[in-house]
Amino acid sequence: MVRTLWTAASGMTAQQTAVDTIANNLANVNTTGYKNETAEFKSLLYQTIQTRTTTANGANKPIGAQVGLGVRNSSITSHFTQGPMSETGTNSDLAISGSGFFAVRAEDGQTYYTRNGSFQFGLGQNGIVLATSEGYPVLDTAGNVITVPATYNAANISVNTSGQLFYTNADGTTVNLNRTIGVFQFSNPSGLLKLSDSLYQVSAASGAAINEATNANVTKSKVVQGYLEASNVQVADEMVNLIVAQRAYEMNSKAIQAADDMMQQANNLR
Incomplete structure (x- = not known):
């Protein structure tokens, strides 16, 4: 008994x-x-x-x-699994269609990953910085903080589906800012360590981050500006x-x- x-x-x-x-x-x-x-x-x-x-x-x-x-x-x-796309109309809001993750740098200097693309353009020490609502800067394909000149109007910055940043001048001409938002994949995303603020940390189970910009063997994700990925619950x-x-x-x-x-x-x- x-x-x-x-x-x-x-x-x-x-x-x-x-x-x-x-x-x-x-x-x-x-x-x-x-x-x-x-x-x-x-x-x-x-x-x-x-x-x-x-x-x-x-x-x-x-x-x-x-x-x-x-x-x-x-x-x-x-x-x-992919969550539904929700249109916000804000040019700093980004959603990923595919298996990728955004990379951000936290206060401890470590790189973490997220699917939450609710970003903001803020004024940093070296110009305008694309960052999370907590202030963590978003990283580009080379792992560097994404910054643009402080003289630019953040409302005129656009992002294409490949994550490249462009700026529209007053005369309507478009300039390539030579900055590409980093999108990364993992062999086993379920093995990522879950943290607060919708962040994930690399673990031995997840494997190292795979940079979509430098790896031709992965299916590329699409970055959609003005949208956010809702929960898949x-x-x-x-x-x-x-x-x-x-x-x-x-x-x-x-x-x-x-x-x-x-x-x-x-x-x-x-």
Whole structure:
């Protein structure tokens, strides 16, 4: 009976993790560039009660008896499917259509990656800088901070689908600023370490960042100006998953109650 209690308890713990993951998805349904997550599970060790050759009369028995000892969370996997494009009309807002990530440099000097293209043009020490709402500068294909002369009007800066920056003069002529927004891919994006502010960090599981500008073996992403990539969370699917997790949690609690009742009956035997 004690084994039943611990097995059902592990199921309740696992389903609580699933509910926590679903709640996080629903909380970020309006977060730009957010990717929905799924809790994955695996079984625990099995206890062998009877081997396949053990019988009362010595006859050959091909199938043994093993009892599972519960479940545990194995991973929480992010699904990097494309989110819907939302038009903003702001020239500093950028969305990626494809598998790429923007690169930004944080205060600690490290490079992080994001799908959130809600950027702003701000005045820096060396000119106008394209940065996140937290002030992290966006990097170009060479890993340098994207800056343009301070005399330029940020409203006249445009970005094409390849990430190249252009400036429109007062006479209507367009000048190439020789700056290209860096877009990077990963062999296993689900292996990226999740940080706050919609940032991701490279890990051994994700592999090194692949620069789309220098690698011809990857499918190039498209940068779309004036749009933001919305969250790919599907509320209806999450609500169904929430119901399933709640029912599984309830069934495990019923198993604990049933084991407790059986132990009570055994203790009351005379």
